[in-house]
Amino acid sequence: MRKVNIPASKKYDVYIESGLLSRVGDIAKELVNPQKAVVISDSNVAPLYGERVLESLKSAGVEADIFVIEAGEDSKNPENLIEAANFLIEKDLTRSDLVVALGGGVITDLGGLCASLYQRGVALVQIPTSLLAMVDSSVGGKTAVNLKNGKNMFGTFYQPKAVICDPEVLSTLPDEEFSNGIAEIIKYAVLRGGKSLEILRSDSISECIAELIEECVKIKRDYVCADEFDRGDRQFLNLGHTVGHAIERESGFEVPHGSAVAAGMCIVARACAELDMCSVETAAEIELLCKKYNLPTDSNISAEELYSAATHDKKRQGAKLSLILIKDFGNCFIHLTDKEYLSEILEKGMVSNL
Ligand SMILES: NC(=O)c1ccc[n+]([C@@H]2O[C@H](COP(=O)([O-])OP(=O)(O)OC[C@H]3O[C@@H](n4cnc5c(N)ncnc54)[C@H](O)[C@@H]3O)[C@@H](O)[C@H]2O)c1
Numbered sequence: 001m002r003k004v005n006i007p008a009s010k011k012y013d014v015y016i017e018s019g020l021l022s023r024v025g026d027i028a029k030e031l032v033n034p035q036k037a038v039v040i041s042d043s044n045v046a047p048l049y050g051e052r053v054l055e056s057l058k059s060a061g062v063e064a065d066i067f068v069i070e071a072g073e074d075s076k077n078p079e080n081l082i083e084a085a086n087f088l089i090e091k092d093l094t095r096s097d098l099v100v101a102l103g104g105g106v107i108t109d110l111g112g113l114c115a116s117l118y119q120r121g122v123a124l125v126q127i128p129t130s131l132l133a134m135v136d137s138s139v140g141g142k143t144a145v146n147l148k149n150g151k152n153m154f155g156t157f158y159q160p161k162a163v164i165c166d167p168e169v170l171s172t173l174p175d176e177e178f179s180n181g182i183a184e185i186i187k188y189a190v191l192r193g194g195k196s197l198e199i200l201r202s203d204s205i206s207e208c209i210a211e212l213i214e215e216c217v218k219i220k221r222d223y224v225c226a227d228e229f230d231r232g233d234r235q236f237l238n239l240g241h242t243v244g245h246a247i248e249r250e251s252g253f254e255v256p257h258g259s260a261v262a263a264g265m266c267i268v269a270r271a272c273a274e275l276d277m278c279s280v281e282t283a284a285e286i287e288l289l290c291k292k293y294n295l296p297t298d299s300n301i302s303a304e305e306l307y308s309a310a311t312h313d314k315k316r317q318g319a320k321l322s323l324i325l326i327k328d329f330g331n332c333f334i335h336l337t338d339k340e341y342l343s344e345i346l347e348k349g350m351v352s353n354l
Pocket residue numbers: 042043044045048071072073076103104105106107109129130131132133136137138139140141142143144152169170171172173174177180
């Protein structure tokens with residue numbers, strides 16, 4: 001079994017292996033030894049995998065129930081958080097018991113927050129079922145729900161006891177959601193190069209998926225452990241995200257996060273090539289990788305609109321913003337700059353502007 005240790009303020013392992021869903025009970029028993037567990041999941045994932053996880057917990061001698069919320073980002077709200085917490089009370093879950101979050105990033109975020117707040121913190125096991133959740137949201141300890149006026153505005157830092165990735169579950173993930181996860185993986189490959197880049201370049205991604213997940217978890221681990229509370233190096237993980245978030249917002253969230261990040265990364269890469277920071281070949285290969293995995297490389301929203309969407313939040317934070325720029329695969333840097341520089345990046349990087 002692949003195992004990546006995360007030495008955050010509380011240490012834990014990410015386990016990666018096909019078929020692990022049936023071993024959740026044993027792992028939970030060994031690490032937490034709860035009497036009861038509540039699985040939090042969504043309306044797509046629960047019918048597919050809920051029973052398998054409940055059975056595994058029960059055969060390890062753990063009493064287990066499941067709480068299911070409607071699938072989708074709209075469900076990541078305080079109302080569902082409170083509903084989930086009330087369900088834990090209903091089931092008499094105590095501080096020595098366990099919350100299991102089984103689903104994509106919406107569930108790992110909401111379930112994680114629920115576990116961190118319930119009775120001031122109850123043990124949590126994350127079982128990410130989307131590619132994005134496996135390589136991104138379930139590692140690092142950030143939990144949140146959305147508020148009316150801001151995404152991820154209500155959350156905590158809370159590390160799980162374990163993260164259990166079973167790549168088999170990816171067989172039911174819709175193609176578009178798979179591509180969403182790949183966008184973050186391309187981001188890791190640009191930041192670090194190495195094995196993740198090699199696998200993306202190859203034609204054997206499905207055979208190498210466990211290795212790819214392991215590589216990405218290690219990359220995220222390195223950034224997170226260098227900067228658990230997000231004040232410095234963790235910013236590298238925002239590569240493609242300043243422009244990506246602007247695309248998401250301006251499209252009224254019609255463009256999914258992964259697609260927006262892919263386009264954001266390509267815009268930044270082309271601008272970096274224009275400005276002689278990276279080679280034209282590097283920028284072209286980033287585009288090629290996005291195309292290969294069915295991700296967009298540009299946006300039809302104008303540079304002006306993206307600029308105003310991207311700087312909208314910055315008004316309160318003063319005139320400076322951090323952009324992650326590219327020199328080469330495995331060689332990116334944080335550029336603390338003023339807002340006007342972003343305008344230049346957008347002008348230079350958008351194909352639709354050329
Ligand atoms: N905490 C963090 O550090 C962090 C990092 C990145 C993203 N996030 C959050 O993660 C969320 C996005 O995650 P996501 O893309 O996984 O979204 P998601 O949880 O909405 O999952 C995407 C869709 O795939 C379905 N799904 C998941 N696994 C499946 C499977 N195995 N088979 C069939 N369907 C499946 C879900 O039901 C959903 O419809 C956002 O809310 C984002 O803010 C958090």
